[in-house]
Amino acid sequence: MSPTTKRIVVLISGSGSNLQALIDALNTPALPNAEINLVVSNRKAAYGLTRAAQASPPIPTAYLALATYLKQNPGKTRQDYDAEVAKIVLRAKPDIVILAGWMHILSEGFLELLDGRKNVDSEEDISVVKPIPVINLHPALPGQFDGASAIERAFEAFQKGEITYSGAMVHRVVKDVDRGEPIVVREVPFVKGETIEEYETKLHNVEHDIIVEATRKILGESQSS
Ligand SMILES: Nc1nc2c(c(=O)[nH]1)N[C@@H](CN(C=O)c1ccc(C(=O)N[C@@H](CCC(=O)O)C(=O)O)cc1)CN2
Numbered sequence: 001m002s003p004t005t006k007r008i009v010v011l012i013s014g015s016g017s018n019l020q021a022l023i024d025a026l027n028t029p030a031l032p033n034a035e036i037n038l039v040v041s042n043r044k045a046a047y048g049l050t051r052a053a054q055a056s057p058p059i060p061t062a063y064l065a066l067a068t069y070l071k072q073n074p075g076k077t078r079q080d081y082d083a084e085v086a087k088i089v090l091r092a093k094p095d096i097v098i099l100a101g102w103m104h105i106l107s108e109g110f111l112e113l114l115d116g117r118k119n120v121d122s123e124e125d126i127s128v129v130k131p132i133p134v135i136n137l138h139p140a141l142p143g144q145f146d147g148a149s150a151i152e153r154a155f156e157a158f159q160k161g162e163i164t165y166s167g168a169m170v171h172r173v174v175k176d177v178d179r180g181e182p183i184v185v186r187e188v189p190f191v192k193g194e195t196i197e198e199y200e201t202k203l204h205n206v207e208h209d210i211i212v213e214a215t216r217k218i219l220g221e222s223q224s225s
């Protein structure tokens with residue numbers, strides 16, 4: 001790895017098709033001079049962990065579920081879990097952290113360590129000098145269907161005649177869920193008579209593009225700053 005190679009950490013909870021889009025784009029004009037150094041999942045069965053292991057070269061993975069963490073650490077809180085996830089991430093020294101279907105709302109326990117407002121109180125050299133950008137892929141447009149099950153809620157609104165399109169976005173992650181500054185936004189129209197599966201396929205294809213575009217954009221910004 002050259003000293004200018006950008007380091008990417010990806011957080012997942014499921015299939016990892018967006019992780020795969022990032023893997024496939026590495027060191028192409030779509031995502032030059034970058035590598036994925038770690039994939040973290042909060043679900044053991046996440047197929048994205050398999051995608052990482054089967055990448056060439058294989059991508060290191062980590063797994064930590066909230067329920068398991070709380071059971072193994074009596075008295076610890078969700079914030080403590082989030083801080084633990086942050087430490088796992090920071091050990092990989094990322095230039096960017098991408099939430100690609102990471103289905104866990106991150107508290108300040110995570111965010112304050114990634115943006116340097118608080119440093120890890122340990123001897124490890126994982127202090128943050130410059131805030132590390134954290135971005136999230138969300139299957140809806142800014143301010144429309146924040147939170148989980150966005151695709152289903154958007155499709156239901158279409159069926160009720162309330163909307164004619166939805167879309168997907170990649171945004172900066174802030175404490176308020178899906179309220180961070182949009183980085184890339186793409187509208188996806190509904191087609192009368194299409195099934196939710198047909199809409200979802202269209203949407204996922206758009207997501208696979210915008211997650212790479214947004215990553216390239218943010219890494220480019222950090223390059224020039
Ligand atoms: N602080 C932030 N954390 C996260 C954000 C964010 O914008 N700010 N984005 C989410 C991703 N996401 C929507 O894009 C999202 C994921 C999960 C949930 C949610 O309700 N999660 C529940 C658990 C659900 C489950 O385990 O199936 C929870 O965390 O309690 C809402 C929105 C990622 N994190």
Ligand SMILES: NCC(=O)N[C@@H]1O[C@H](COP(=O)([O-])[O-])[C@@H](O)[C@H]1O
Pocket residue numbers: 012013014015016017018019048100101102103137138139147148149150204207
């Ligand atoms: N609110 C967050 C959210 O709903 N994220 C969604 O999870 C899926 C992950 O797919 P993948 O595991 O195949 O990449 C994507 O559709 C992404 O938009």
